[in-house]
Amino acid sequence: MTPSPSLYRPAAAFDALRLPLIGRVLRHRYGRLALQIPFLALAALLVxxxxxxxxxxxxxxxxxxxxxxxxGFAVLALLLAGNLFCMGCPFTVPRTLAKRLSGRGPRFPRALRSKWLAVAALILLFFAYEWLDFWSSPALTAWLIVAYLAASFILEALFSESPFCKYVCPLGTFNFVYSTLSPVQIAVRDREICRSCVGRECLTGSYSPQPVILIDQVGVNGAPDRTHAHSPQGTLGCGTLLFAPQIKSNIDCVMCLDCARACPHDNVGLMARRPGTALTRADAFPPRYDLAFLIIILAAFGLINAFGMVPPVYALMQSLADGLGLTAAGLSDAAIEAVVLIAIFLIGGVLLPVALSLLTAAAARRLTRTVQRDSLRAALCAFAPAFVPIGFGLWAAHYAFHFLVGFLTIIPVTQYFLQDHHLGWLGAPNWSLGGIDSLEVVGLIQMIALLAGFVGSLLAAQRIAARLYRRQAMAGLLPWALLLLLMMMAGGWLFSLPMEMRGTITFS
Amino acid sequence: MSRTVLRRIHPAGILALWTLLLLLLTACQGAASPTTGEVSFELVALEPDTQIVGEVTLVLRVLRGEAPLAGAQVAVQGDLRRAGVLPVQGGGQTDSAGVVRVPFEWTTGGDWVVTVTITTPDGQQRAGQFELTIAS
Structure with missing residues (x-):
């Protein structure tokens, strides 16, 4: 029997859920909760x-x-292990409670079931981060955590699936996109089992308020041959509505492993795979504008966000404020900054990357004479995954800077917190603990991350071009390679400038 | 020559001079180590007088009430208004004019909050802050 093309299984010899101890812990009914509880306690401590x-x-x-x-840890985990932060997400603990309390509500509105809302939420978060200076305000950061918990709880209580994770959460959206580079992915062990599966518990769950016996197979004598049960101890189904045998990338997978727990056939695994495999597969990314632009815009914001930390941003903001007549209008500095940031974000983060990628796709179609064969959308969406590595490289370079220069600051801050609460276990705060002193070393690491991202993107684009344009692959690759090169050079320029921690802006 | 001058002054004048000198000395002593009044400080100058990244000397004057406070220990910590950046520390002792010069370094651009902690010769501690925006 030929396997159905809709059922997918990556060639993998390693399944993390088969590991002796770790596998058992991960598959355990409270395996995820064991990870979430410490994170929830930490979130409470931060608030x-x-x-x-x-x-x-x-x-x-x-x-x-x-x-x-x-x-810093999030990007490292995405690269080395997978979407661990969505797996341990503390915001979904009240979500599970909300789900149990609310039962099955209506589905999330159809018009909002795309990544457009996630793109808007990401841009809103980036804007609020820059405008309100979240990095400098513990109280605002605490409010952000509270808002996250509230939004997650309300959306989960109102709707049947997990709309917060799938359609809204900016952190989850970031993790979804860049976990496509991760070395693990949910997959099934035996496709034939899924073909004959009646309950599809990986999707629908094995939870039932009352115990229910389900018949998998009826024997020749008419008696049930194989059964399994749903019960109050069962697992909720996939919150992001992924059907395990059809998962082809990590997009939308929060790695909660509920699919593995719910599967009555023990047929779902966390399989190892070559990092980035999904980027070049034809069917791994649905050809949708929302998903394609999410990937491209997120990569562009990698540049915009880093640009916010280098000295030329002041000059640009001042000239925009003058050009738009904001300073002459006598607006407050905060109002001017808001308008200028919106302008920078919309032009640099949205309009420019969208226009450039559409132009590049059009140029590739023309150069390969595939204008009649491929729609602009098909050409663009095929190459959008190639922006994942360079986007990851840009974000990793930026986050690596903050992490590397300050990873030891957790020690004095913890000492300070304990001392403030009359707990002298760790002694007086040692404020001399920071991180890597040498900015040359940090800069080198940033450049390595950026170049690795660029090379990864170039390789992905080359494979996509070979798949899409065959003999004319070079012609199809050229415009995309130029766009990627432009991004890499912009990143190289940004990271070669002194990164400062943008302070108060006074418009003159 | 000064003896000649003194001989020409009336003994009452000499007494008045001594009294004046005594009063002046008492006044100076009072200014150097006042025991009453609130301890405060002021940032007198930045040397060099620019707010850019690099080494700098903070010139601070410590007062008790209106008078300069000599011999006070001054500890300075600069924190960037951003997490994950090493604070900068410095310190020194005030001179007879209540002035202390603290070698310091703005390690990165941004908004800096400088906390000054003063320990007076009699063991009292006072702290205060000022903010500066530093450019790269």
Missing amino acids: YDGFTGDPLAGRNLATVIPWVHYR
Whole structure:
């Protein structure tokens, strides 16, 4: 029997869920909760310190842990292990409670079931981060955590699937996109089992308020041959509505492993794969504008976000404020900054990358004489995944800077917090602990991340071009390679400038 | 020559001079180590007088009430208004004019909050802050 093309399984010899101890812990009913509870406790601690602790960002856990450590560890985990932060996400603990309380609500509105909302949420977060200076305010960071918990709880309580994770969460969206580079992916062990599966518990779950026996197979004598049960101890189905045998990339997978727990046939695994494999597969990314532009815009924001930390940003903001007549209008500095940031974000983060990628796709179609064969959307969406490595390289280079220069600051801040609460276990704060002193070393690491991302993107684009244009692959690759080169050079220029921690802007 | 001058002055004048000298000395002593009044400080100057990344000397004057406070220990910590950046520390002791010169370094551009902690000769501690925006 020929396997159905809709069922997919990556060639993998390694399944993390088969590991002796780790596999058992991960598959355990409370395996995810064991990871989430410490993160939830940490989130509570950050909220507490954010609201009650020292308002100086460098002396408060609420600003140090999210803006220095979380982001550094997140990119490292995505690259080395997978979407561990969505797996341990503390915001989904009340989500699970909301789901149990609410039962099955309506589905998320059809018009919002795309990545456009996630793109908007990401841009909103980037804007709020820059405008309100989240990095310098423990209280605002605490409010952000509270807002996350509330949004997750409300959306999960109202709708049947997990709309917060799938359609809204900016952090999850970032993790979804860049976990396509990760070395692991949910997959099934035996496709034939899925073909004959009745319950599809990986999708729908094995939870039932009352115990229910389901018949998998009826024997020749009419009696049930194979059964399995749904019960109150069962697992909720996939919140992001992924059907395990059809998963072809890590997009939308929060690695909660509920699919593996719910599968009555023990047929779902966390399989190893070559990092980035999904980027060049024809069917791994649905050919949708929302997904394609999400990837491209996120990569562009890697540049915009880093640009916000280098000295030329001041000159650009001032000239925009003058050009738009904002300074002459006598607006406050905060209002001017808001308008100028919106202009920079919309032009540099949205309009420019969208226009350039559409032009590049059009040029590739013309050069390969595939204008009649491929739509502009098909040409663009095929190459969009090639922006994942360079986007990751840009973000990794930026986050690596903050992480490397400040990873040891967690020690004095913890000492300070304990001392502030009359707990002298760790002694007086040692404020001399920072991180790597040499900015040359940090700069070298940043350049390596950027170049590795560029090479990865170039390789992915070359494979996509070979698949799409065959003999005319070079002609099809050329415009995309030039766009990627442009991004890499922009990144190289940015990271060669002194990165400063943007302070108060006074418009003259 | 000064003896000649003194001989020409009336003994009452000499007494008045001594009294004046004594009063002046008492006044100076009072200015150097006042025991009453609130301890405060002011940033007198930045040397060099630019707010850019690099080494700098903070010139601070410590006062008790209106008078300069000599012999006070001054500890300075600069924190960037951003997490994950090493604070910069420095310190020194005030001279007879209540002035202390603290070698310092703005390690990166951004908004800096400088916390000054003063320990007076009699063991009292006072702290205060000022903010500066530093450019790269």
